[in-house]
Amino acid sequence: DTAVSQTPKYLVTQMGNDKSIKCEQNLGHDTMYxxxxxxxxxxxxxxxxxxxxxxxxxxxxxxFSPKSPDKAHLNLHINSLELGDSAVYFCASSQSGWNTEAFFGQGTRLTVV
Amino acid sequence: SQQGEEDPQALSIQEGENATMNCSYKTSINNLQWYRQNSGRGLVHLILIRSNEREKHSGRLRVTLDTSKKSSSLLITASRAADTASYFCATTSIAGNNRKLIWGLGTSLAVNP
Structure with missing residues (x-):
């Protein structure tokens, strides 16, 4: 069972497109990043x-606009993608904020061409 | 602004040797955390040490914290090839209303079989 899962793992898209990355955690954590x-x-x-x-x-x-439909999900929507947006994006969660350990997803490698 | 800075930036050792990585930070902290990131993967929490603690152990890992010098060290004893990864320190500042982890640039560790 994956604790923090994000999809997709790889995303290759052209400049100007809009894309979303989804994240879900099944740890019952209150905080997501x-x-x-x-x-x-x-x-x-x-x-x-x-x-x-x-x-x-x-x-x-x-x-960049995050959306959290419930506390187990935090999605990231990116409009009008630019070359400089190319990076690895990680979703993470923690029980009660920044003072506790964070659990990370496996990352989404975004490449804008 | 960046809080934690690890050194060395890169470290290459033979299997069985010990590896020591250091982290320095700038402001007073609540706690300091160490994470490991294997290539192409998300970060994995290793140890959290609170500002009133001086040393903590977990298996082959030993973390020390010197708040007077604003520094921490991570020691991996009897290293294995599987320890090859990047290691990051992250701090939570007590300044103001800061509610986020501040990350260093990481130490890249290569353990050669």
Missing amino acids: WYKQDSKKFLKIMFSYNNKELIINETVPNR
């Missing part, structure tokens, strides 16, 4: 939701 990892492996928080409510929204272009 989206991270972006660049080619140098730097990990940057994008969004954090706690019980379906947005609590962290870093300086991310508003082309």
Whole structure:
């Protein structure tokens, strides 16, 4: 049983397209996150939701819109994709926020061509 | 801004040797966490050490924390080829209303059989 699962694992798309990445956790955690990892492996928080409510929204272009239909799901929709959006995107969850261990999905490698 | 910085950036050792990685951070913290990332995979939590703890063990892993020097070290004893991965430290700051993990750039460890 996968604790945090995200789909798809690979996504290749053209500039200007709109795409979504889905994430689900079956751990019963209250908090979910989206991270972006660049080619140098730097990990940057994008969004954090706690019980379906947005609590962290870093300086991310508003082309990125997270949606949390329930506390087990946090999807990421990206409009008008740009070359610079190419990266690995990780979904993660934790029991009660930033002070507890985070469980990560396997990542979605997004390539914009 | 980046909080944690690991060193060395890359480490190559022989199987059976010990590997030590260091992490330095800038502001006072609640806790510090170490994660491992195998190539092409998500991050896996290894150890969380709280600011009032000085040392913690988990199997072949030993983590120390020196809050006066704002640094932590991760020691992997009797390394195995399967330990080959990138290792990241992440901190939670007590400053202001900060509610996110701040990540370092990671140490890339190669354990040669």
